[in-house]
Amino acid sequence: MVSGTHNAVEDPRNKDIKIFINGELFPRAEAKISVFDSGYLVGDGIWEAFRVHKGKMLFVDQHLDRMWQSAKVIGLQLPFSKEDLLQMVQKTLDANNMSDHIHARVMVTRGFKKTPSQDPRLTISGPNVVIIAEHKIASEETKNKGISLFTSTIRRGSPDYLDPRLNCHSKLHEVQALIQALEAGADEALMLDVHGFVATCNATNFFMVKGDEVWTSTGQYCMNGITRGNVIKVCKENNITCKEKNFSLFDVYGADECFVTGTFGGLTPVIKIDGRTIGDGNPGTKTDKLSTLYKSLIDTEINAK
Structure with a gap:
């Protein structure tokens, strides 16, 4: 499956x-x-x-x-x-x-x-x-157990030849990244930008948790995710520090929690990256809290006139 x-x-x-x-x-x-x-x-x-x-x-x-x-x-x-x-x-x-x-x-x-x-x-x-x-x-089993990522050698493109924020049909480089991840035994691919910083995943946006802070990329080399933007919004509205910044795999491997965001799955926990266990290997409490807040945002959207 x-x-x-x-x-x-x-x-x-x-x-x-x-x-x-x-x-x-x-x-x-x-x-x-x-x-x-x-x-x-x-x-x-x-x-x-x-x-x-x-x-x-x-x-x-x-x-x-x-x-x-x-x-x-x-x-x-x-x-x-x-x-x-x-x-x-x-x-x-x-x-x-x-x-x-x-x-x-x-x-x-x-x-x-x-x-x-x-x-x-x-x-x-x-x-x-x-x-x-x-x-x-979305499969609850996936959300409950989390997913694994593998860092692909395929980089997110530079904005001067194919801006990563563009939702276009040309997705071959992302498919290549995913194939590498699947061949490595992971579920999806983590992708770096042209400078070696963590950018995004092949089909979702990436977040990590360090202490009380939530980190995500600067947004220059990642997909212009609607859910990503809404999670950042939810953090700000609930006094949760969310930093859009450059960070590397050094930071990711030592993260307390990681998760990815997307229109279909919402927030999905990440429990392993490149064979390294993230946190204690289980979906984290901050991810769970943000998932709840995001669901509340959806309820607000549904009930809005």
Whole structure:
């Protein structure tokens, strides 16, 4: 069984979901897009993922702002508004009778190409929009036992050639990092920045606890995580010192606790890194406290008008 932050409880309903493609809904087995799609050909596209609980998409403004920023960065003109996109997501949710514990992934590519090429001038259509919404509950077993990380030799990129904050379809370097971690017997990969400081993981953001302080990277070389930002916010609102700073594996190996954050899994404890046990090898009390505070933030979001 797959172990890691995206480990979900099996749900048979996902076999029959309908998938949104450019305004139409298709059964899962029939949901297809052309091999001339720019995302397939050259990874030219952006994506966003929403969590839906009790009928409400969480932290919508933050997710939409990130998506529109990503589109602007790659020079992709979106021919619809944020409100239009939310209606597309809602249409997908309604078609699948979905309202709770849902993970909705929105993918937008530059469009169909006239011929296989990276040249955007050879795009002959508007952007393609695909929305996949699934019934997904994060595995409690994973949260209870924690995960292990392995430090990959694949570094997070420099902002001057592919900014790590960009939520784009080009994820091959992260896949390579994960493969290294899996081959080393770990669940996921820890990634350093170009200076050797701890940056992020292949699919989540990394935090460590030292004494009464919570540390995370400066944010310059890590994914622009919505959950990461919310954990930092929760710390500030509850008088928990959270430092965004440079730190190395020297600090990580001696940490009292470590955890990672992501839209799907929330906070997931890390109990081992590069074969070294973190703390006493069990999910820590600070991680547990922050998980509780984050869940309270989600409840507040759900109940907000």
